[in-house]
Amino acid sequence: NIFFLHLDKKQMRKKSIHACQSTDKDVIKEAPAENLMTNLSNAYASDLLPSKEGEDLTKCFLLRVVNILLHYIEKTFDVKSKILDFHHPHQLLEGLDGFDLELSDHPESLEQLLVDCTDTLKYGVKTGHPRYFNQLSSGLDVIGLAGEWLTATANTNMFTYEIAPVFTVMETVLLKKMCEIIGWRETEADGIFSPGGSISNLYGILVARYKQYPEIKARGMAVLPCIVLFVSEQGHYSIKKAAATLGIGTDNVIEVKCDERGKMIPAELEKNILQAQRKGQTPFCVVATAGSTVFGAFDPLHDIADICEIHRLWMHVDAAWGGGLLLSRKHSYKLSGIERADSVTWNPHKLMGVPLQCSALLTREKGLLGACNQMQAEYLFQPDKVYNINFDTGDKTVQCGRHVDVFKLWLMWKAKGTYGFEVQIDRYMELAKYFYKVLKKKDNFKLVFDAEPEFTNVCFWYFPPRLKHIPKSFERDQELQKIAPKIKAQMIVEGTVMLSYQPCGDKVNFFRMVFSNPATRQTDVDYLIDEIQRLGKDL
């Protein structure tokens, strides 16, 4: 629909020179509209900056990209747009309507790249759509997005203050704030941002092991007794992954039984600890969960802390999902006792809505992360630098290079204030309550737990008419097991809504609704219920 100016390379160069000579004000006022209309079929990446005279072309290309992104953002928030336009992997691999994923020896024009960008978004999933409920991380925060665009433009690395002065100091500020919110009185709490909750959990267990057995670093597991750790059967699978990776072994992760709501039973923990000791195993760490993935359950942290104190065990709290609730004065009591933890995982990219990835591992004792991980590489961490090298935080992690994950969170905190996060999170809790109440009244839905939700997770089954009146039995459950996947498949194909399901223990496939998407309104909740009934009624 847009009229494109066709320019050949020579003309492009001339234009660039002209633009360079114009004043800043002119560029800002005039360039965008003009840039958006320029055709780039004869321009290539090699013509962009740092190529000489590439300035105007660079602006033009980036504005064209931004235009595509703005259009996508608009669609994302439009409840009437489809969440996705589903295709199978083999279709994408074979190439769809000229969208060819194969790589070539030769370059494509900038115009073709813009088409590629459009296609990439076209065949993707709009995770910020008001009816996208598929994961704990959802929504598209505009401030966070701006933060990520800036981060990409700054394109630096968190390992030293030298090349990331602002970002490393921001990390310090954020970690301090988060430690305060947890309630650690220590002025010296510590932490690090890592690439996701699984890595943060791994770091927590790594530090726990090091604290108890500092000789591990040099001499390995060979010099340790048979160490074991504990996590509830509803804890995240990353704990087992960490145990496998760290050389502890998944057999040495002891799963503690939960009550009917999915909370760890403290008496079971105590029993498991004593059992392990009798078997000659050496307990060293308990992982409590604050906001479990499926049920949104909060383990009783004070009871667990008591047990950890008695047995002198490290207490790690996996609050990847639930950590954000600390920002709600109304609901933070659900994490009461977290201030007694030795380490905490908290993912701002979940409940707080920060773009992926943004996860923190926090430790109460300062210096442990450094002692555990540092190798003092001389090419990065020179002692004879011009500034206070305590801000060279790279040696506190297993990583060397580290992506800047803090800026978007910092900018969002500035933009919303702590109270802004609170308002958002309290609203999710209200929505969860509303959803729960509506479902409770419907006789073709059944809640997995009858009680009011403690968090934003609401788990439920949908019963098509043919199954509604059949009493629970193995055969009935065999049929019920197939319902959620079939409805989900249909949701994906139609692209109207996205929701997760899973089986759990003796419970056959059920849906997990979860609220963490700021775009979701009450009407979207109503829509979801109608949609499930529409898609499921004849199954």
Added chain:
Amino acid sequence: NIFFLHLDKKQMRKKSIHACQSTDKDVIKEAPAENLMTNLSNAYASDLLPSKEGEDLTKCFLLRVVNILLHYIEKTFDVKSKILDFHHPHQLLEGLDGFDLELSDHPESLEQLLVDCTDTLKYGVKTGHPRYFNQLSSGLDVIGLAGEWLTATANTNMFTYEIAPVFTVMETVLLKKMCEIIGWRETEADGIFSPGGSISNLYGILVARYKQYPEIKARGMAVLPCIVLFVSEQGHYSIKKAAATLGIGTDNVIEVKCDERGKMIPAELEKNILQAQRKGQTPFCVVATAGSTVFGAFDPLHDIADICEIHRLWMHVDAAWGGGLLLSRKHSYKLSGIERADSVTWNPHKLMGVPLQCSALLTREKGLLGACNQMQAEYLFQPDKVYNINFDTGDKTVQCGRHVDVFKLWLMWKAKGTYGFEVQIDRYMELAKYFYKVLKKKDNFKLVFDAEPEFTNVCFWYFPPRLKHIPKSFERDQELQKIAPKIKAQMIVEGTVMLSYQPCGDKVNFFRMVFSNPATRQTDVDYLIDEIQRLGKDL
């Protein structure tokens, strides 16, 4: 300088409504220029999308951000701009000129956020500046940047095809291409993108251990013999970090001696392996380095592969830095033998200039990563999905959530073609040769190695006049040790150029020049030499 329209919130709403009603074409043609002039002092994050009528404000805000970024990009490539405006950590913490890093309970206006963005960039480091030589990752690739902006906008997670259909398939395409370039004939090679080279190296060793001892996953190191691995004394420190993390212990990383160029000596490796066996240790893995961090050395891969074959050891090649050289038909022979490796780390965010983070771990045997890491979490990896679940790659890694690092690389490959990368890399090699030749002629500079560089690293000392004629001695070296840090400190304070230095073994602090920045020209190399002389002559 720009005239700002002052709008209160009510006016803003009215404006938005108007914009919504206008056609797409109008928005594209008229909005940008107008948006750039709107003052946002009375607008807040809560007014943006998904807020009702937030569409126009969202566009306006994001375009204002992009305007700041475009201005920064322009400055980045301007050789006359400073690379950084240095301040100490305490100055940033205390607040500079109204740039306050502290977080508040209350929100800031969007206008203030724009100021924060400007300040963040102002006090940062321009890693794309033509005279930024500080790290192996440098430069700002405009296509990669566009790719990262799109990635941030799509804001999804690599764990399942379900929510990242295009990106997971792109990962498959890229991994296949990279495996082919390595020279693996297997049609079934495998791999994963990870958050950086250190994690990729860790994954390599993790898979090596699992292949030899699959019982490790469940039972831990307790059931293994005392396993040891080998890496050259010039290998990256992440190997030791990995050994500490994996529970192997740093003592069980045996450092193999290097020749005068920094290459592993195969005879020494053989000797170390036999020694370890005599001591009752069990070798399981050799890490060869293709492009060492400081010297840019390439270990003799064929000789190492021969030894690994004889002793049945896993061969991991850390080509984080050197991997990109495979794209140069002229220079790829330096990695000859890499096709015999079992696993390879290759960071496109280094020599290939992809924005941070972009690192791949590649394995020759398909399925090992999955077998080693999978835990089959039912809430993510449901077996009863509508599509081919082989594309749900999340269980191949230790991570759960995983940032999309592939799109920017894919887009750059489309934009440049394989040959485009080659041209860029060959140019770095030419610049390194030029730099070496110029230094060789200067009697106040001394090369750490006399021979022509094999890679883009060039290590050298600068001798101020007072040290130039003093023969090598302990006392002379004590003085020389202080020269590079002093020059570097001055470089940072003046912001003219950034270059890394380090000591190494018996060699006191020397500079490491490295070429991986596409903006660097020959004149910048000349400038660097002049600048070192200017800053160092009176030291």
